[in-house]
Amino acid sequence: MLPSRFQKLLPALTLIAVLALAGSARADDLPPLRSLGSPSFSADLAVTVDSLAHPSVAITITVPFSELNWNRVAQGYAAGAGFSVELQPSRGDRLYGGAWEKRLLVPGYGSTHSNRNNLVVSRTFDVPPGRYHVRVHVRDVSSELESSADDQFVLEDLAKMPVGFADLQLGVLDSLGVFLPVPTRSFGYDSDRLAARVTMFDRRNGPWPRPAPLHYRVLDGLGEVRAQGDTIPQLTQPTQSFVLRPRGGELFVGDYTFEVERTEGRSKWRSTRSFEVEESGPPRGRELDLVLEAMSYIAPSEEIDAMRKLTPDQQAEAWERFWRRRDPTPDTPRNEFQVEFFRRLHYATEHFQGFGYGWRSDMGRIYIRYGPADQVETQPATASSPQAEVWYYNQPSRRFVFVDREGFGRYTLVNPTLD
Numbered sequence: 001m002l003p004s005r006f007q008k009l010l011p012a013l014t015l016i017a018v019l020a021l022a023g024s025a026r027a028d029d030l031p032p033l034r035s036l037g038s039p040s041f042s043a044d045l046a047v048t049v050d051s052l053a054h055p056s057v058a059i060t061i062t063v064p065f066s067e068l069n070w071n072r073v074a075q076g077y078a079a080g081a082g083f084s085v086e087l088q089p090s091r092g093d094r095l096y097g098g099a100w101e102k103r104l105l106v107p108g109y110g111s112t113h114s115n116r117n118n119l120v121v122s123r124t125f126d127v128p129p130g131r132y133h134v135r136v137h138v139r140d141v142s143s144e145l146e147s148s149a150d151d152q153f154v155l156e157d158l159a160k161m162p163v164g165f166a167d168l169q170l171g172v173l174d175s176l177g178v179f180l181p182v183p184t185r186s187f188g189y190d191s192d193r194l195a196a197r198v199t200m201f202d203r204r205n206g207p208w209p210r211p212a213p214l215h216y217r218v219l220d221g222l223g224e225v226r227a228q229g230d231t232i233p234q235l236t237q238p239t240q241s242f243v244l245r246p247r248g249g250e251l252f253v254g255d256y257t258f259e260v261e262r263t264e265g266r267s268k269w270r271s272t273r274s275f276e277v278e279e280s281g282p283p284r285g286r287e288l289d290l291v292l293e294a295m296s297y298i299a300p301s302e303e304i305d306a307m308r309k310l311t312p313d314q315q316a317e318a319w320e321r322f323w324r325r326r327d328p329t330p331d332t333p334r335n336e337f338q339v340e341f342f343r344r345l346h347y348a349t350e351h352f353q354g355f356g357y358g359w360r361s362d363m364g365r366i367y368i369r370y371g372p373a374d375q376v377e378t379q380p381a382t383a384s385s386p387q388a389e390v391w392y393y394n395q396p397s398r399r400f401v402f403v404d405r406e407g408f409g410r411y412t413l414v415n416p417t418l419d
Contacts, residue, residue: 029167029257029272029273029274030045030151030153031185031274032044032045032183032184032185033045033134033136033149033150033151034149035138035147035148035149036147036149037145037146037147037148038067038140038145038147039063039067039068039081039138039140039145039147040063040064040067040147041061041062041063041064041067041136041138041147041149042061042062042183042184043059043060043061043062043136043149044059044060044062044183044184044185045057045058045059045134045153046058046059046060046166046167046168046169047155047156047158047166047167048124048166048167048199049158049166049199049201049239050239051237051238051239052238052239053158053159053164053201053203053238053239054126054158054159055129055155055156055157055158055166056124056125056126056127057087057124057125057127057155058122058123058124058125059085059122059123059124059125059134059136060120060121060122060181060183061083061120061121061122061136061138062118062119062120062183062184063081063118063119063120063138064117064118064119065079065104065106065111065112065113065114065117065118065119066112066113066114067140068080068081068104068112068119068140068142069140069142069143069145070106070109070112070142071142073105075105075107076105076106076107076108077105077106077107077108077109077111077112078103078104078105079103079104079112079140079141079142080101080102080103080104080140080141080142081101081102081119081138081139081140081141082099082100082101082138082139082141083099083100083101083102083121083136083137083138083139084097084098084099084100084136084137085097085098085099085123085125085134085135085136085137086133086134086135086137087125087127087132087133087134088132088133088134088135089127089128089130089131089132090130090131090132090133091130091131096125096127096132097125098123098125100121100123101141102119102121103141104119114331114332116332120183122183127155128155129155129156129157129158129159130154130155131152131153131154131155132152132153132154132155133150133151133152134150134151134152134153135148135149135150136148136149136150158201162202162203162204163200163201163202163203163204163262163267163269164200164201164269164271165198165199165200165201165260165262165269165270165271166199166200166201166271167271167273168196168197168198168258168260168271168272168273169181169196169197169199169273170182170185170194170195170196170197170258170273170275171195171196171197172187172190172193172194172195173193173195173243173245174193179195179197179243181197185273185274185275185276186275186276186277186278187251187275187276187277187278188277188278188279188280188334189250189279189280189281191250191251191277191280192249192250192251193245194218194245194246194251194258194275195243195244195245195246196216196243196244196245196258196260196273197241197242197243198214198241198242198243198244198260198271199239199240199241200212200235200239200240200241200262201238201239201240202235202238203238208235208236208237209234209235209236210234210235211232211233211234211235212232212233212234212235212262213230213231213232213262213263213264214230214231214232214233214244214260214261214262215228215229215230215260215261215262215263216228216229216230216231216244216246216258216259216260216261217258217259218246218248218251218256218257218258218259219256219257219259220254220255220256221254221255221256226248226251226256227246227247227248227249228246228248229244229246229247231244244260246258250280250281251277251280252277252280252281252282252283252287253277253278253279253280253338253342254276254277255274255275255276256274256275256276256277257272257273257274257275258272258273258274258275259271259272260272278334278338278339278342279323279334279335279338279339281316281319281320282315282316282319284312288315289308290357292304292307292308293360294345294359294368295322295341297365297368297369298341298368298369299322303322306318307319307322323335323337323338326338340371341368344367344368344371345359345368347367348361348363348364348367348368349364352364352367352411353408353409353410353411354410361410361411362402362411362412362413363402363411363413366391366400366413370393370398373391373392373393373400374392374393374394375391375392375394376389376390376391376392377389377390377392378390381404381407385403386403386404386405386407387403387404387407388401388402388403388404389401389402389403389404389411390402399415400413400415400416401413401414401415402414
């Protein structure tokens with residue numbers, strides 16, 4: 001059985017990319033910071049600009065309610081978290097940032113462990129252009145558990161740029177068309193409502209309003225275009241924000257980039273933002289056949305064969321039932337079983353060699369079926385035996401022996417044989 005709680009989950013790949021090759025975020029886009037300890041949190045950094053296009057750094061921290069220690073009080077249940085942000089420039093001794101606390105009170109216990117509820121806090125810091133080391137620290141005020149995450153980023157000197165973008169803000173549109181930010185940049189079945197808030201500045205002289213023709217694209221992990229379009233918003237002031245919504249429908253599980261570009265003659269300005277889709281409906285055609293082959297590692301062959309024979313609409317319904325039956329927390333919007341399956345599929349694709357896709361190798365099959373081994377023993381090659389790797393699992397007790405007969409890293413399972 002797949003576990004229902006994990007540390008940081010590796011994003012899955014998209015469509016054929018999910019089974020062939022991993023994508024990567026662009027160099028100018030910093031993925032959300034994610035802690036590995038408890039309380040688990042994510043922190044999204046974004047460059048913002050004011051009405052005069054002066055840049056600053058906005059940090060949004062998201063802590064699921066279920067990660068906090070709640071105490072029963074007269075009015076319901078109480079919890080809280082302490083936050084600190086440190087922005088250390090690579091040059092100079094001055095440290096930027098701040099520290100604060102946030103207290104919570106909810107009337108019922110059900111609110112405390114629902115994955116629908118998150119503690120979200122944001123702060124904006126005015127810092128000069130330069131290269132920084134950022135460290136975000138979160139402390140549960142009741143349990144005193146602490147966790148942190150850190151990374152490097154560069155704040156460009158936007159004062160030298162007459163035209164440009166702040167960082168895109170990703171979110172979804174609700175039923176009324178209102179933009180709702182998603183600072184974790186993780187989407188599920190709501191990916192068909194994906195939208196981006198674009199903030200553009202234009203400090204050049206000239207009359208207002210002025211057109212700002214834009215081209216936007218959603219790219220998958222292989223750089224393939226999944227959605228694109230053109231729009232010509234009218235800028236009425238030097239700094240202005242507006243919302244773009246791609247018309248590509250629901251996205252399949254994987255890594256993506258939202259890209260917006262403005263072109264005038266030979267000049268181009270671009271802003272990108274990476275995001276991931278953790279849950280989705282089925283892919284189509286050949287991609288579905290490949291995913292179903294990998295899903296056969298965790299399901300009876302009869303169930304997979306039956307899904308192959310259905311019409312596309314029936315396959316979508318069967319796909320949803322397949323994952324819903326295996327969801328360890330059906331009362332939450334996140335299906336941990338499905339997320340973990342694609343995490344393992346992604347890992348097997350990247351780390352195991354075979355005659356074809358890495359997930360088709362013996363190591364890939366075992367990893368997808370049982371997850372990471374509790375212990376791995378490597379046995380060097382000798383004059384009489386090839387190099388071997390032994391995987392041990394504790395609960396329940398299992399032992400798998402793989403050997404590299406050819407010496408090229410393509411391990412085959414020799415004990416026990418796969419059923």
